[in-house]
Amino acid sequence: MSFFSKLRDRLTRSSSRIGEGIDDIVGEAPQATRSEAPEETGLAPAPAPGLPPMPAPVERPAEEARPGMLGRLFGRGDAAEPRRELDDGMLEELEDMLVQADMGVETALRVTANIAEGRLGRMMSSRELKGLLADEITRIMTPVARPLPIYPKKPQVVLVVGVNGSGKTTTIGKLASQFRAAGKNVVIAAGDTFRAAAVEQLQVWGRRAGVPVLTAPEGSDPASLAFDAMVQAERDGADLLMIDTAGRLQNRQDLMEELAKIVRVIRKKDPSAPHNTLLVLDATTGQNALSQVETFRKLADVSGLVMTKLDGTARGGVLVALADRFGLPIHAIGVGEQIDDLDAFDAGDFARALVGVEPR
Secondary structure: OOHHHHHHHHOHHHHHHHHHHHHHHHHOOOOOOOOOOOOOOOOOOOOOOOOOOOOOOOOOOHHHOOOOHHHHHOOOOOOOOOEEEOOHHHHHHHHHHHHHOOOOHHHHHHHHHHHHOOOOOOEEEHHHHHHHHHHHHHHHHHHHEOOOOOOOOOOEEEEEEOOOOOOHHHHHHHHHHHHHHOOOOEEEEOOOOOOHHHHHHHHHHHHHHOOOEEOOOOOOOHHHHHHHHHHHHHHHOOOEEEEOOOOOOOOOHHHHHHHHHHHHHHHHHOOOOOOEEEEEEEHHHOOHHHHHHHHHHHHHOOOEEEEEOHHHOOOOOHHHHHHHHHOOOEEEEEOOOOHHHEEEOOHHHHHHHHHOOOOO
16 A cells, blocks of 8 residues: 555545535535525515516426435536635635644635635635645645755764654654665664663664664663764764654753753764754644644754654644744654554645545
């Protein structure tokens, strides 16, 4: 199964929210007001003076009645797609729906404004509106869809940060395995010295990928481990050194200061390191991901993002908000626990899967 197929199949919660929301917006066109539609009384209107009376209406059998909106939606009767005029009311409904999908108010406003440009007053079908939305999301996200850069510097130090439960340790294992399969000499440093389970998890991935995992006794100074790992990786001629860190809550000042210390110590060994600082984000946290990016950028100079757990949330729109607000490279996204459930981020594939439309 291609990664796009997995993405499309596993983003169903987000795509259903957006796709069904658009269907509802288009299908539920505003009803005529009383002044626009006369009340039905069952009586024929009186003829105007000087005109012959109107003939009695001919009743049609029920099966010949004009199909209603639901009939057209489900393909019965009139095959034409339901359409609605793109006006301010429709745009407001679209904006509200995007905010509910965690795209954020500012991004939702910008997206709907761009969709409306030059199209106000046009009759739109659900299919057309979904296509426009997918195109707009693709436009926003294309500049940030960049693979993790590989530099000639050896070892290239990749510091991986994130809060508890974001999928950080698993992401390190998957990336290390993929780089190893691409012919790179990779070393992992288990810098979460406070959680034995995190070290054990990395060791499992290391054995699976054939990648050495450097550890230190529980409770050791993680900054010292990072420095020692750089020395050994350089001695071993490693291409990549991936350093795990303890999961940190951005509101715990002591833990965040410890992360800043790791960065300072790494730079004593190599002033240009870390060459990449990856922030791993959990898609299920929704808009809270924005505050995490704000905080980690200040302390660790985040250079790129990895978004995990997109298969378990209806909040996939937050990735659009992140791209629109920060413009940081999105290197990879994850949709499951297996090694091939993490892959490079593709803007077009993501946009179409998020909206629920087929690939081109």
